[in-house]
Amino acid sequence: MTDAVPRMPGFLWRNPDPRRSYDVVIVGGGGHGLATAYYLAKNHGITNVAVLEKGWLAGGNMARNTTIIRSNYLWDESSRIYEHSLKLWEGLEDDLGFPILFSQRGVLNLAHSLADVRESKRRVYANRLNGIDAQWLEPAEAAEVCPILNVSPGTRYPVLGATYQPRAGIAKHDYVAWGFARRADSYGIDLIQDCEVTGLDVRHGRVTGVRTTRGPITAGKVALAAAGHTSVLAGMAGLTLPVQSHPLQALVSELLEPVHPTVVMSNAVHVYVSQAHKGELVMGAGIDGYNGYGQRGSFHVIERQMAAALELFPVFARARLLRTWAGIVDTTPDASPIVGLTPVEDLYLNCGWGTGGFKATPRAGWCFAHTIATGRPHEISAPFTLDRFTTGALVDEHGAAGVAH
Amino acid sequence: MQLLTCPWCGDREEAEFRYGGQAGVPYPADPRALSDAEWGRYLFVRDNPAGPFAERWVHSAGCRRWFTAVRDTVTHEFLREAP
Numbered sequence: 001m002t003d004a005v006p007r008m009p010g011f012l013w014r015n016p017d018p019r020r021s022y023d024v025v026i027v028g029g030g031g032h033g034l035a036t037a038y039y040l041a042k043n044h045g046i047t048n049v050a051v052l053e054k055g056w057l058a059g060g061n062m063a064r065n066t067t068i069i070r071s072n073y074l075w076d077e078s079s080r081i082y083e084h085s086l087k088l089w090e091g092l093e094d095d096l097g098f099p100i101l102f103s104q105r106g107v108l109n110l111a112h113s114l115a116d117v118r119e120s121k122r123r124v125y126a127n128r129l130n131g132i133d134a135q136w137l138e139p140a141e142a143a144e145v146c147p148i149l150n151v152s153p154g155t156r157y158p159v160l161g162a163t164y165q166p167r168a169g170i171a172k173h174d175y176v177a178w179g180f181a182r183r184a185d186s187y188g189i190d191l192i193q194d195c196e197v198t199g200l201d202v203r204h205g206r207v208t209g210v211r212t213t214r215g216p217i218t219a220g221k222v223a224l225a226a227a228g229h230t231s232v233l234a235g236m237a238g239l240t241l242p243v244q245s246h247p248l249q250a251l252v253s254e255l256l257e258p259v260h261p262t263v264v265m266s267n268a269v270h271v272y273v274s275q276a277h278k279g280e281l282v283m284g285a286g287i288d289g290y291n292g293y294g295q296r297g298s299f300h301v302i303e304r305q306m307a308a309a310l311e312l313f314p315v316f317a318r319a320r321l322l323r324t325w326a327g328i329v330d331t332t333p334d335a336s337p338i339v340g341l342t343p344v345e346d347l348y349l350n351c352g353w354g355t356g357g358f359k360a361t362p363r364a365g366w367c368f369a370h371t372i373a374t375g376r377p378h379e380i381s382a383p384f385t386l387d388r389f390t391t392g393a394l395v396d397e398h399g400a401a402g403v404a405h
Numbered sequence: 406m407q408l409l410t411c412p413w414c415g416d417r418e419e420a421e422f423r424y425g426g427q428a429g430v431p432y433p434a435d436p437r438a439l440s441d442a443e444w445g446r447y448l449f450v451r452d453n454p455a456g457p458f459a460e461r462w463v464h465s466a467g468c469r470r471w472f473t474a475v476r477d478t479v480t481h482e483f484l485r486e487a488p
């Protein structure tokens with residue numbers, strides 16, 4: 001499987017020093033910040049832009065996620081944004097002119113109880129009404145899609161069936177980030193690493209620039225794409241948000257021969273599994289219960305996750321664990337993102353993607369770029385503005401977003 | 406496994422506890438007097454600092470009592486526990 005991974009040239013972007021002023025400053029050089037920069041240039045012709053990243057490009061959640069891409073969310077609002085995202089993924093390799101190893105190998109979301117079965121079927125029907133390729137599979141059919149899945153009735157949480165989205169899949173997260181970075185850079189956008197934003201300058205209710213570890217920078221507009229750190233940044237402008245930051249852990253096995261042809265997720269037992277192109281089994285857990293900014297979580301969480309994985313995939317029993325890690329995910333009360341304007345003029349917000357924002361990377365960037373360029377939410381992201389926490393029009397995706405993915 | 410100190414039971418494994426989020430969020434004295442935005446803030450907005458955070462924990466698999474602890478959300482170190 002190793003030769004499936006293409007080699008990269010030595011440098012894909014310049015490494016410029018920050019200039020003193022930009023039309024748009026994007027805070028956070030993860031997938032969303034880089035995609036936003038790219039679409040600002042490509043769709044709106046805005047190129048006097050800097051992306052400020054406190055570490056190295058895409059070293060946050062973008063480097064740490066389990067890369068599952070799917071659009072089988074329950075509500076119309078979410079179906080739209082995630083399905084539009086999936087459509088962008090389907091053309092992204094050509095658009096970026098860069099390999100991203102997008103592999104539409106399908107996803108099974110398992111049901112383990114009667115309540116799961118009902119809720120899963122409801123989601124399948126809702127997905128179909130929204131033109132999304134969703135199917136309900138009985139246990140034996142699920143085992144045909146994924147032969148190593150244990151569907152025997154004797155397990156502690158037997159598999160009673162699964163939803164199946166054939167167009168779902170995985171991509172290589174680093175390459176996705178590098179593809180966006182390379183194209184943004186080629187438009188003349190400055191990608192500035194090792195540059196932490198430590199303050200936001202707000203005058204008369206309007207943001208005018210940022211203070212950074214590499215000096216102050218004035219900005220026409222400031223756009224936050226800082227995932228787990230968004231609350232800290234918003235606090236610099238006096239804003240508090242309906243966001244809580246939690247550790248989310250994942251792990252990989254050593255490299256193995258191909259055994260796992262698809263993606264399997266189980267909200268009930270908190271594990272999701274695929275096999276990466278190089279051959280490692282990639283497994284994600286549920287979030288740790290407490291707030292955490294430490295990029296690590298508690299051991300008992302992955303212990304339980306492994307117990308669940310072993311029951312679903314007895315064949316993994318002798319696989320060896322290679323690495324575990326955590327990211328910092330920005331969760332919201334309704335498990336849906338926040339994209340839009342803020343009470344501070346010229347300060348824009350893209351956050352709250354929590355455990356599931358990798359799949360949204362292209363469309364989130366697209367909608368956020370539109371919002372920044374026009375000063376108005378994009379129609380696809382309009383249901384996801386901050387206002388919903390006043391109006392009560394929540395988009396509750398706890399069922400489809402589950403604990404994680 | 407991380408040990409948490411229950412003020413009543415002493416040091417116990419983290420898995421015995423559940424998290425209750427920010428401490429000291431009072432129910433509004435007169436909910437009907439709040440605007441929609443204020444009510445929304447009460448329902449949905451909590452502090453989310455990187456650093457010391459006063460939060461509620463419950464010893465759910467032990468004495469089942471709640472307590473407040475100050476914990477550093479960056480190091481995960483418990484700084485102070487109190488009933």
Ligand SMILES: Cc1cc2nc3c(=O)[nH]c(=O)nc-3n(C[C@H](O)[C@H](O)[C@H](O)COP(=O)(O)OP(=O)(O)OC[C@H]3O[C@@H](n4cnc5c(N)ncnc54)[C@H](O)[C@@H]3O)c2cc1C
Binds near residue numbers: 030063
């Ligand atoms: C273990 C794990 C598994 C996941 N699995 C999936 C999955 O299978 N599918 C899916 O769709 N999603 C998944 N996610 C969620 C997904 O990774 C995130 O929703 C998404 O990556 C968030 O957007 P981002 O890439 O821009 O975030 P990040 O990559 O975290 O980017 C934010 C950047 O902002 C930077 N930053 C923060 N503060 C500052 C500052 N003050 N100054 C400058 N820069 C700053 C950070 O260093 C970081 O690089 C998972 C997440 C984790 C942690």
Ligand SMILES: [Zn+2]
Binds near residue numbers: 414
């Ligand atoms: Zn106790």
